[in-house]
Structure formats: C-alpha cells, structure tokens
Amino acid sequence: MTTAMNIIQGHSPALIVVTFLLFSYLMPVLDSWKKNWCATLAIAAHVLALFFTGILAWQVFTTGTVTYHMGNWPPPWGIEFVIDYLAIFMLTTITVVSLLILIFATKDLGHELKAQVSSWYYTLYLLLVGAMIGLAITNDFFNMFVFMEIAAISACGIIAIKEDKECVEASFKYLILSAVGTGCVLLSVAMLYMVTGHLNFTFAAEALVPALELYPNNILVALALFSAGFIVKAALFPLHVWLPDAHSSAPSPSSAILSGLVIKIYAYAYLKLLLKVFPGDIFSMVPIYDMILILASLSIFFGSLFAIVQEDIKRMLAFSSIAQIGYVFLGIGLANQAGLTGGILHIFNHALMKAMLFLSAGAIIYCTGIRNIDQLKGIGAKMPLVMGVFAVGAMSMVGIPTTNGFISKLYLALGTLDAGKPFYLGVILVSSFLNVIYYFPIVINAFFGEPGEEPENDIPVKKLPLEMSIPLVILAAGILFFGIFPRHMLILVERAVAIF
Numbered sequence: 379m380t381t382a383m384n385i386i387q388g389h390s391p392a393l394i395v396v397t398f399l400l401f402s403y404l405m406p407v408l409d410s411w412k413k414n415w416c417a418t419l420a421i422a423a424h425v426l427a428l429f430f431t432g433i434l435a436w437q438v439f440t441t442g443t444v445t446y447h448m449g450n451w452p453p454p455w456g457i458e459f460v461i462d463y464l465a466i467f468m469l470t471t472i473t474v475v476s477l478l479i480l481i482f483a484t485k486d487l488g489h490e491l492k493a494q495v496s497s498w499y500y501t502l503y504l505l506l507v508g509a510m511i512g513l514a515i516t517n518d519f520f521n522m523f524v525f526m527e528i529a530a531i532s533a534c535g536i537i538a539i540k541e542d543k544e545c546v547e548a549s550f551k552y553l554i555l556s557a558v559g560t561g562c563v564l565l566s567v568a569m570l571y572m573v574t575g576h577l578n579f580t581f582a583a584e585a586l587v588p589a590l591e592l593y594p595n596n597i598l599v600a601l602a603l604f605s606a607g608f609i610v611k612a613a614l615f616p617l618h619v620w621l622p623d624a625h626s627s628a629p630s631p632s633s634a635i636l637s638g639l640v641i642k643i644y645a646y647a648y649l650k651l652l653l654k655v656f657p658g659d660i661f662s663m664v665p666i667y668d669m670i671l672i673l674a675s676l677s678i679f680f681g682s683l684f685a686i687v688q689e690d691i692k693r694m695l696a697f698s699s700i701a702q703i704g705y706v707f708l709g710i711g712l713a714n715q716a717g718l719t720g721g722i723l724h725i726f727n728h729a730l731m732k733a734m735l736f737l738s739a740g741a742i743i744y745c746t747g748i749r750n751i752d753q754l755k756g757i758g759a760k761m762p763l764v765m766g767v768f769a770v771g772a773m774s775m776v777g778i779p780t781t782n783g784f785i786s787k788l789y790l791a792l793g794t795l796d797a798g799k800p801f802y803l804g805v806i807l808v809s810s811f812l813n814v815i816y817y818f819p820i821v822i823n824a825f826f827g828e829p830g831e832e833p834e835n836d837i838p839v840k841k842l843p844l845e846m847s848i849p850l851v852i853l854a855a856g857i858l859f860f861g862i863f864p865r866h867m868l869i870l871v872e873r874a875v876a877i878f
Contacts, residue, residue, distance in 0.1 A: 390437075391446035391459040393470070394430040395422050398508025403500035405501040416497040417484040424477040427511070431469045434461050434831055445517075453518070453725055455577040460517040460579075464874035467722065467867075468514040468646055474509045475638055475729045478849040483631035483845040484735050490540060490629040499539055499629075506532035506635065510643045519567040519577045522647065526563065526611070530556040533640055536632040537624050548623035555610055555620040562607030569600040570655075571822075584657045592659055598664060604651060605666065610642035614707055615677035615764050618700045622684075625696035630740025633692060637699040642725045645706045647723075652710070670711035675805045677704030682812035690749050691739045694816060695732070698775065701809060702728045708802060709790055717793025718875045719868070724786035726867055727860065731774045731783060734853035739766040742849065745840045751820060758825035760839045763847060765824045767854040772817035774857045777810045781861040785868075 401423035408415050437444050438461060448457040461469075475787070480503065487496050509529035514693045516522050523702035534556070534752065538549035571577060574585035575591045606617075613621040625633045652666075661667060681701030705728070709721015742748055758765040758837055774783035787806055794803040860867055 382698075383803050386616050389446070390430045390433045391444065391461055392448065394427050394434070395432070395508055395512050395515075397426045398504045398511065399544075402501045402504035405497045405504070407747075408497060413786065414787065416500045417480075419483075419502060420480055420500040421477070424473060424480060426506075427473045428477070430560045431466070431473050434469065435466045437461075438463060442458065445808045454576050454581040456519040457521055458578060458580075459515045461515050462874065462877060463870055463871065464646075464650070464722070464877070466516050466727065467870050468643070469511065470870075471726045471729050472507060472510050472639055472643070475733050476503075476635060478585040478852055479631050479634045479638070479733055479737065482634075482740070482846050482849040484704075484738055486630055486744055487843045489761065491554040492541070496537055496692050499536060502532045502745045503635070504773075505642070506536065510639060510874055513643050513647055519570070519579070519582070523560070523564060523567060526560055529640065529643070530560060533636060536635075537628040539632075540627070540629050542627065544623070544627040548620075552624045554842050555617075557768075559607040559610030559617075562603040562610070566600040566603035569603070573597065579651075579655050583657070586655070587657050587659075590659055593684050594619050595661065597660060601656060601660060601664070601666065601776065605647070605669075608644050608648035609649075609673065612641045612648070612703055612707070613700055614673055614703055615700060616682050618675075618677070618681070621700060622693055622696045625699060626690060626693035627738075630692075630736055630743065633696070633740070634733040634736040635695065637736060638729040640707065641703055642729060645703060645710070648726065649710050649718075666709045666714050670707050671799070671802060674704040674707035674711055675802065677701060677707065678805055678809045679812075682809055682816070686812065686816045688816075689751055689818065691742070691754070691820070692736070692749065694751065695735050695739060696814075698735075699732060700752055700815075701813075704809075705790060705806075708805075709793065712790070712797050712799070712802070714790050714793055715872075715875055716796050720789030720791075722787050722791055722872050723789060723864075723867060726871075727774070727782040727786045728856075730853050730856045730860070731771050734767060734850060734857070735771040737846075737850055737853070738764050740772065741846055744841055744846065754820060754845045755823045757819075761842070762840065764850065765821070769821045770854045770857055772813075774819055774861070776813045780858060780860070782857050782864065784861060785864040803837075844857065 401419055404419060434444060446459040451690060487499060506529055509525045509532060512525035513529065516525060521850040525647050534549045534553045537552060538546050570582055570632060573596050574582045575588040576582040576585055584733065586597060612619045625637050628636065678701045681697050681704060685694050685697035685701065688697060705724045706721045707842065709717045742761065745761060748754060774781035777784045777787040789802050791806055796801060
C-alpha cells in the first residue's frame with residue numbers, strides 16, 4: 379500500500395492530466411454501451427483530479443516546488459512539469475470550479491442538448507479541463523502550444539454542440555480568432571527558439587539574458603506576438619470580439635467554464651511568461667506593463683458600458699466578463715506585490731462569481747425559458763434560491779464588503795497606490811459604479827418589481843433539480859466565505875507572488 383501511494387505521489391503531475399485525457403476517450407465507448415455512466419465517470423475524473431491536486435499541494439507546502447520529467451527525460455530534452463504555489467492555485471481553481479459546473483450540467487444538458495450528443499459533450503468538457511490543467515503546470519513552449527490547441531478545439535466544440543445557427547456561427551468566429559492567437563504564439567515560440575535553442579522555460583530564460591544583447595529585435599517581436607496572441611485568447615479589449623457571441627449562445631455550463639476558467643488560463647500563462655521567461659531588461663526597452671494597464675482599463679470601461687445596454691441576460695454576463703478580465707490584467711500591469719496579489723486572486727474570485735452567475739442564468743432559462751432582462755421582474759418570488767445567489771454574485775461583482783470581489787479590488791486598489799498610479803484607482807471605482815448600474819436593477823426588479831400583465835409574463839416555473847441547486851449554493855457560500863475569511867487563499871497567492 380505504501381509503495382503504491384509513493385508511486386502515485388511521484389507521478390501525480392502526469393496522472394492529473396492523464397486522468398482527464400483517459401476519461402474523455404472513454405466517453406464515446408460508453409455512449410454505445412452504458413450511456414448513463416458518462417456523467418458519473420466525468421464527475422469521478424474530477425474527484426480523482428482533486429485527489430491528485432491535494433497530494434501536489436501537500437508536497438509543495440512541505441517540500442517546495444515539485445518538478446516532474448516525463449519518461450525520466452530531463453530538460454532541456456524532455457517534457458517538464460513544474461508545480462509551484464502559483465500552479466497549485468490554478469489547479470485548485472480549475473478542478474473545484476469545473477466540478478461544480480459539471481454537476482450542474484448533468485441535469486441542464488438534457489434541457490439544452492439533443493440526447494445523442496450528451497456523451498460527446500462530456501468528452502469535450504474533460505479534454506478542455508485537462509488542457510487547462512496542462513497549461514497550468516507545463517514548463518516548455520511545445521507542451522504549452524499543444525495544450526492551447528486542445529483547449530481551443532474543445533472550447534469550440536462545447537459551443538457548437540448545441541447545433542443552433544447562433545452557436546455554430548459563434549463557434550466559427552471563436553475558431554478563426556483563436557487560430558490567429560495561436561498562430562501569433564507559435565511564431566513567437568519559433569523566434570525564441572531561434573535565438574536560444576531551447577523550448578524549456580527555465581533554459582530559455584537563462585539563454586535570453588545574453589541573447590537580448592545580440593538579437594534584441596527578435597526578442598521584442600516575440601514579446602509582441604506573445605502579447606497579441608494571449609490578449610486574443612483572454613478576450614481583452616479590443617481583441618474581445620469573439621467572446622460575447624460565444625459565451626451568450628453556448629449551453630449554460632459551457633458559458634460558465636469559458637468565462638470562469640478558460641479566458642483566465644491564458645492570462646495566467648501570459649503572466650508566467652512575463653515573469654519567468656523574459657529577462658527584466660526587456661521591460662526597460664518597451665513599456666509593456668504600461669500598455670497592459672491601458673488595455674486593461676479600456677477593457678474594464680467598455681466591457682461595463684456594453685453590458686449596460688444588453689437585453690439578454692447571458693449576453694450581459696458575457697460583456698461583464700470582458701470587464702472582469704481587465705482586473706486580472708490590471709494586476710499584471712501594476713507588477714507590484716499588492717497588484718499581482720489582487721490580479722491573481724481575482725482569477726479565483728471571478729471564477730466563483732461568474733460561474734455562479736452563468737449557472738444562475740441557466741437555471742432561470744431551464745425553469746422559465748426567459749432570457750430577456752425586462753421579463754425578470756418579480757421572478758424572485760418564484761425562484762428565491764436562484765435570484766438569491768444571483769444577488770450574492772452581483773454584490774461581489776460590485777465589490778461589496780464581505781464578498782470575495784471586495785478583496786480582489788482592495789488589493790488592486792492598494793497596488794495602484796503602491797505604484798504611484800492613482801488614475802487606475804479611479805478606474806476601479808468607476809467600474810464598480812458601472813457594475814451597480816447593470817447588476818443591481820436586475821436584483822431589485824426580481825424581488826421588488828411587479829410583473830407586467832402581458833401573457834408572456836405569466837409563465838409557469840419548473841422545479842429546479844437538486845443537482846442544479848447544490849452547485850449554486852456552494853458557489854454562493856464560497857463567495858461569502860472567501861470574502862469574510864480571505865486569508866485561506868491569500869496565503870497561497872502571496873507565496874506565489876513572493877517567488878517573483
């Protein structure tokens with residue numbers, strides 16, 4: 379037993395990725411044999427992943443950074459996984475949030491998808507989660523590119539699988555722009571390999587220091603291509619145009635994982651490259667952090683403005699995601715301890731908030747078929763649980779104290795002051811006011827508004843299944859818990875930031 383446990387501990391970095399890939403390939407087999415097993419096995423894959431994440435977290439907290447070499451081939455020749463505090467933070471965020479979304483999906487997919495494609499949805503979902511896990515722990519460019527491609531194809535699949543005209547069109551738009559982003563990343567990898575001869579992050583970072591003196595233009599172009607590629611993938615303004623259609627038309631579980639996790643993993647990967655790969659001297663040659671701050675501010679402002687004028691609740695939430703990813707990049711652009719802490723912490727906090735909000739919208743659509751915001755007046759009396767958790771998410775988006783959104787914004791605000799850039803503190807305050815404008819009227823009208831006398835307002839409300847209620851309650855509880863007791867995640871984030 380001890381030997382088996384030692385083997386599992388030693389190979390946990392590979393097993394956590396292999397688990398998702400293996401279970402994803404089992405789904406088509408079960409589709410023609412035991413179709414009702416697909417959802418159970420998909421959940422089992424996540425439970426196993428949580429187990430491996432726990433093992434890795436224990437190793438990192440007790441012995442420090444964990445490195446794993448595939449096939450015992452050491453870098454720079456072999457594939458290397460590196461699990462540090464920042465990777466543990468992302469693994470925890472991905473596995474926990476994706477599990478809760480999946481539990482919700484087990485009932486919602488029967489309402490949104492044709493029965494014959496549900497098992498294929500689980501295949502795509504597991505591939506997407508596995509690719510994000512791989513992106514979180516990989517330490518070489520080649521692996522990063524492969525996982526990006528798997529994530530992109532899987533994400534397109536979970537959008538288009540609904541087979542509506544809007545979903546197919548949105549998926550095609552996402553595929554084209556995602557391919558542009560991936561192409562930029564691939565070109566930048568080629569340019570860095572040309573001047574360093576390495577694909578491993580650690581070896582490339584060491585070689586880039588002398589290479590910067592010999593080939594400064596190549597490295598600057600590579601940085602520009604990386605920036606463009608990851609900004610497209612993360613949907614930062616103005617390269618956000620694929621996101622509103624993709625997130626609003628997709629099945630609700632797809633919207634939740636795309637907005638809550640997928641766009642964040644690219645922000646995380648970009649941060650890791652900036653801080654771990656590119657030499658510090660390059661940032662004195664080009665004001666990349668100032669550019670990031672400008673784009674983040676524009677994303678926060680325009681994402682909120684576009685959200686205000688939306689009539690469809692899922693489309694409003696989609697534009698809100700553009701604003702919220704701006705907070706993550708704002709922390710990256712500030713590049714100080716408080717700012718990075720706020721930006722990284724917002725990856726987790728917003729994952730909880732936005733996953734819950736999209737799932738709440740999905741629950742409303744499941745029970746009533748309503749998507750139009752104006753038709754939600756008085757819905758709180760019929761669906762108190764759903765609108766109650768929606769209200770918690772809305773307060774967190776605004777940054778009300780006792781919610782986790784307040785903690786993120788507090789650290790970002792401190793980061794702006796530490797950096798001597800109070801203008802961006804104003805951006806945070808204005809954006810919170812804009813969030814009030816488009817979130818609070820929904821909540822107020824839901825609980826205190828009077829439904830109109832039109833026949834379409836007298837819609838019968840279906841009972842929400844327990845499998846859909848439980849994830850909403852857990853996510854709402856997490857928002858409040860990490861708002862009142864933020865230290866639990868802050869310890870992990872602060873240790874991650876200290877490494878940089």
